[in-house]
Amino acid sequence: MASKITSSPATGEPKTQNEPKRPLMPYKLLEAAIDGNETDLKQLLGLNDEEDHPPHTKVSVEDITPMKPSDCLRSATGMGDTILHILSENGCVNLVSTICTKDSSLLEARNVRKETPFHQAARFGHDNILRILIEHAKKLGDSELKELLRQQNCLGETALHEAARHGHGAVVSTLMEEDLELAGLVNEGFVSPLYLATARGSLDIVHNMVHNMVTKLRNHEITPAFYSGPKKQTALHAAVLQVPELTKELLQLYSEPLGKGADETGRTPLHFIASTGNHDMATLLLDKDPSLAYIQDSDGSFPVHTAVRMGHRKMIVLLLQRCLDSGQLLDHNGRNFLHIALEANKLFVIFKLLKDSKNKLPISPWKKMFNRMANTMDNKGNTPLHLAAEYVSFDELMKSLLTKNKLDLTLQNKEGLTAFDISVIQCDTKSGTNFRKIYTSKMEGRSSTGWFQYYTNHKISESKLRAQFEDDNPTMDESEAKRISESVIAKAQLVGLGSVLIATVTFAAAFTLPGGTNQDTGNPILGRKYVFKAFVLADFAAFFLSIMSTLMLVHCSSDKNPYRMESYVGFSLSIFSIATRCMVMALALGLYVLLAPIGKTGILVLVMASCLIIISNQVTALRSGKDLFWEELLDGIEAGDSGYQSRESRVKARLQDGRIVFRLFHALMTTPLKLMLKLFYGVFLPIVGPLIFIFVFALV
Template sequence: MDNELLDKLRRGDETLFPPETDADHRVIEVRGNGNVGNQAGRRGCRGVTVGGNSALHIVATFGHLELAKRICDIDCSLLEARNAALETPLHCAARAGADQIVFLFISKVRQGEEAVLRVTDRKGKTALYAAAEEGHDEVVRILLSKDPELAGIVDYNGVSPLYAAVLSKSLKVVQKLVEVLGDRGDAPEASYAGPKGQTALHAAAIVQSPEIAERLLQWKSELVKKVDNSGSTPLHYLATATNTYMVRQLLKDGRSTAYYSDCEGFYPIHIAASMGSCRIIHELIACCHDMDELVDNKGRNFLHIAVQENKLMVVKYVCQNRELAKMMNAQDNHGNTPLHLAVSSQNREIVRLLLENKSVHPSIQNKKRRTPLDLAITKIDYSLISLQNPHIWIFHCLQQIGAIYGPQRLDRLIYDSRRKDIDIARQNLDNEQKKYGSTAKNLVIVSVLIATVTFAAAFTMPGGNIADDHQNGGTPTLARKYAFTAFIISDFIAFLCSLMATIWLMYAGSLAIHHSRRLELILRSQYFISIAAQSMVAAFALSVYVVLAPVNSLIVLVVFIFAFPSVLLCSPDIWQRFRLTMTIQRRLGWSTILCKPCVIGRPFGLGTESFNWFIFGPIVYYLLVYILIFGVSLILSIKHLHFT
């Protein structure tokens, strides 16, 4: 078919086939298998496109009724022609929603040739399926009025027109199909079948259409209990979403489906927990109060699933619901409680929520005689001993609240975990070297930046310099002020600490140094960089004070309020100490933790320091920098006054 003819057919140019078309042009070559031969380039209605579409296919697709009539008058056998996808013109018209053309094609079908209505394409889809898939209700009505049996013909994947209509979210099509199927009495399963054993109600749950679900349940209420090949009911599919209205709708028609498990033993509440849907969990528990007793094939309740999938909000919901308290210490087939799983996954937030709940027992043993504290100690990475790392935080939290080890020698447990770490480190030595090198490169950027800024600040004095033709020309005009002295001291400390950190990081990035020594240099550099940053902030605030205090004290006050606590608030270690303290406080209370010894002094030691020092110690270290700055400045100012 040439381009000019194709364009005219698509536009619906009626001059192509005038009513007085000569009868000699009515011959259309159709092959024995019903496919139109590839006669590209021929004129009239004899040609086809590269996709095998005849002129009738094209006008049906674009909805040109008058042209369709004239082509049918020329050669009605084109109704049986198929394109490369084995679609007839009726398929094209049905998919396009051209109801008048569909009616025309049906009227052209002679008595005894109704089988053309049931012709399927390459995927096994009838014209009714195509119309239902696109949501064309009027086309569906016309086809069903001619052949109601079409509603029971599935495609090659076992999908019925009703299932396809539900996926298209067309309530009108669903109603027409259900009406026809309802008139036939007991409709076969094929009439509402879907892929992999699903039903039309499964599809309604997937697209979350309560109106369609309600109509299907009115037609066949038993659909709510039908399971697919994986053992899942429609409620299982709804549990993955947040549509609480449909959950109530299905539970109203089949409360027992909440107790149906799939092939893996998952109940709807397990699926809701794995998706983090607290609203669905709440609806299921409100309808069935014993949901907390349901366990899967591995003996896990829905709290186990939520912990394993790191669904924080579900864990929080359970912890806040006293009626679910017995779930806290439930053990699965391996003897693991939710706390065991949380420690194994190193989820700090979930461990915090569980330990803040006093009904959680932190020392339950699993079938391997391991307590959560045993699991925590085996998870420790000995190259990352810092509260910023979840495994250290979890271990210290369990240790401080009084959790105990299992019935085995602690030295053996520590030795086994360390030996595993050493073996892993040897296997991944190249990765370890790259990790240290990358860390050193990132830190050295910060240290060099601070060193550059503080070096420049030493020669750009606030307040300017005395003119050269005056006494002490070229010296700072504000040199005699105490705040200026403090500025110089803080700038010097920042420069010195950043310079030392830069040198250490230079060595830390060298492959010639052992990785344990490189780690030590990196940790030391981090500490000095934090001091440098703290001193640089102090230098900035003091320079603002020196320049603006005489004219605008309010701005100076605002700068001081935000500048000095900023470094403290940005310290991750401070925040983790605070979070750890609050977790322990919620479980033990202030009166207990402030009076008991702190066991967080060393990873495995029994520290004797007070918990007060653990809480306030970092703040004291933080304040020491400012004590050094202002103390030295005060001494220098006094000495200067004494000599003058």
């Protein structure tokens, strides 16, 4: 060979000493090599036998830069590619063997990127050419063959890296057969070929490499370099983000460095799985080693904490099933997963764990552990209840926390505040009242002096307590009261006007029945029609509800408490919206009973009215933030969101977000079963339910 190959003692990267300076490749030779024109190549390189006479094309010396065939064979392009590089890339099998026989030094020739013909053949998946190169390299000796196969380019990558990255399974098999230790060479980013194949999702290549390692190497010979990845990751980090079959393959190589190996952020493969919520993948790892659930990342978070932040309830349940005490694990701030769920605004996770009996957790141990978690104080002295009092506006969750668990309500944080103190300070106008009711009832059961005496002992004046709680409302300044009052009055005026209009219209409709009346008897002409009876019921329902809405506003005007006024108006608005839907349906039924005998227009009217009601339902629900269908659907899509936001602010942000259509479409495609259930409860029942009620009574 023309140059001698040595290896760097530090990295194992082969280095070429005394690389010969090659003449520039003639244009005609480069053109013929790229086109794969074997006839021209043979003549230019002097590879024709004496009996070989090309029948048509003949390249004269004048066509190219005057250069001997031997010089053409040694020439290279501006990037340092020799004729063997180009032919290995293009797949010209017939000439490769001849050229290697003519000049074996080309086997180790390296271009500007320090790539050999082996790299080129591997990158483009030419296994037949690679085998020819290996056969000629074997003639130089076994040590020379290994040195050629292990040569690394400017990125420190071998031919096996190239084959694994581009998914050429046959090339990988050929290289692994010749030198199994190639799999243990990493590039400058410490990335192994196995990691590249895993990240690509090439199951056949991963299976081949793992099978060779398991069957031909001893356990101690499979070092971490064989599955090393970037940023201190392992191939298992990449596998858990792919299909379970890849993970199963890699678990055959399982060792502590592979399973418990952490990346630069301290996250193990199980942390990755917890963030994606892949239940099946987590089961594979926990079956292999349950202790993986007890490893912290650099932020002090355990896998269960990651699952909580991402809102993956099934993942949390799985971790608790396999490692029940993982719920009590604390991060660097001394917080368990209840603290973290409240901090990350993943209230539905806690609520589902408290409510859902399908989580298959052992009831007695889980309940005892939950009580301990709920009373755990973080580094600031806050229990989960402290955080709930500060951030949560979900009354049902508060009720579950306070009424079904043995919580110590007297615990104070480092600022000397209990959860009740924090709720008073926060003055949550939407849910604070219910929270205080539940809290004070619990306090009275614990102390004969009750909550009033409890707060007196904490040096809160009696006058302040009475001013704040006698009316069951937090205190407010005048500007806040004025703002709420003005808003309530504006809403009340609009609702009142609408209610009166509906009452007037429906009252008039009752005496101007569709179809008229019989002049002799005074009975409605269409009175025996089924749809006519439904029309009468819908009209009366609209009239009744509009009157009820009006009476609620009258009662509201006599109350001076802004919060109760707002509650009355909100309830009145809900009744008014139902009355509006009943009026629309009454109109549609009235038109249908008149138009049905003469055409299909009546059916079209009913369909349009139903669509209008459905759209009205969803718009109203989105603006009020109370519709579980859209709310939970969007919560599932935005499971990675964090921060403390009220339902109203979240819904408002979603309405302003132009990507809501894409998110809903994504949800439609990814959760069809859940969507069908939500459609049934959120759309079908609210619309069809009242209609069924009306039609059934119309039969009487």
